Amino acid sequence: MAFTSFPYLLCFLPAVTLGYLAIGRIAGGRWPQLWLLLASLFFYSYGKPSNFLLLGGSVLFNWAVGRGLADADENKRLWILRMGLTGNILFLCSFKYINFFLGAVGTLGGAHLSFPEWQMPLGLSFFT
Secondary structure, eight states, X not given: OOTTSHXXXXXXXXXXXHHHHHHXXXXXXXXXXXXXXXXXXXXXXXXXXXXXXXXXXXXXXXXXXXHHHHHSOHHHHHHHXXXXXXXXXHHHHHHHTHHHHHHHHHHHTTOOOOOOOOOOOTTHHHHX
16 A cells, blocks of 8 residues: 555545544543554555564564663663664664675675565664
8 A cells, every 4th residue: 555545545544543533532641652553553564464573573672772761871871772773773784785795795705695585664764
């Protein structure tokens, strides 16, 4: 489902917007944010449901980093921030550059290897 498709514009977007407003009036607090998170995960996993675990894992990792930053003392914050950034960059690079890197290593070693075609999940850069 693309952002410019009719199902998105006529079904998904109005349902998410109305759900957000309704949950905000009824429950308040952080429930509307949870609704948006679940709707985003659904949208980005719609094309390939197996990506849900990758996106969910990325969200949980970043949530844990954020909680760690909020709860840590000043000395540990920089370390947690560096670890969070490193984890996110490695996660993104594993999808964008792993085939290039392994192909270059194989070529330098004289081996002609075939690698799986990993496709980066839609929205991964938004969640990391």
